[in-house]
Amino acid sequence: MMFAAAALALLATIALALVRAALGPTLFDRAQAANSVGTVAMLLLAVLGFLDGRPDFLDLALVYGLLNVIGTIAVLKYFRRGDLGDPGIDEEPAK
Amino acid sequence: MTTWIDALSWACLVGGGFFCIVGAVGLLRMPDFYTRMHAASVIETLGAGLILLGLIVQAGLTLVAVKLLMVGVLIFFASPTATHALARAAMVRGLKPLLADDRSTASKP
Numbered sequence: 001m002m003f004a005a006a007a008l009a010l011l012a013t014i015a016l017a018l019v020r021a022a023l024g025p026t027l028f029d030r031a032q033a034a035n036s037v038g039t040v041a042m043l044l045l046a047v048l049g050f051l052d053g054r055p056d057f058l059d060l061a062l063v064y065g066l067l068n069v070i071g072t073i074a075v076l077k078y079f080r081r082g083d084l085g086d087p088g089i090d091e092e093p094a095k
Numbered sequence: 096m097t098t099w100i101d102a103l104s105w106a107c108l109v110g111g112g113f114f115c116i117v118g119a120v121g122l123l124r125m126p127d128f129y130t131r132m133h134a135a136s137v138i139e140t141l142g143a144g145l146i147l148l149g150l151i152v153q154a155g156l157t158l159v160a161v162k163l164l165m166v167g168v169l170i171f172f173a174s175p176t177a178t179h180a181l182a183r184a185a186m187v188r189g190l191k192p193l194l195a196d197d198r199s200t201a202s203k204p
Binding site for chain 2: 006047069080
């Protein structure tokens, strides 16, 4: 019962974040919403494991979290630089 | 004993769910990108922390609790990194924060 309540709250959170991802005026709003959805999906996987009585879902949650971080940073780097292979130095070159 | 564990677990899970929804509402209603980022961090600190604490209380001293702790450590290291990268990318791309002055002049007819 308590796991169902937590799962419902997390589903509502995902729904609201998806609305922001659809509305979001800038690219970064959408990236932020995607990152939030990823974090909440990780929590939802953990809660669903308890809801089903199958705690193996926690391994899925861990892998999902790792992929989420890498995905967010890769997308940001691509949209900042236009290239995934860029060394990523932010300072302007000396004139 | 189990009654107390269940009560503590209920409190943590409901509190975590509440803070997740609060963060999502903030993500939807805040006026500009940087304030939205601030609202979203509620999900990753209080929301995630309380929900994981509730699950750990329910799991007891088992391997499941260790895995939950690892999920928590991952969130606590990774989400500030992602937020920092987002803010930095937005600043580099020239997205200006909404300041109080802009707001008062924008609201004037």
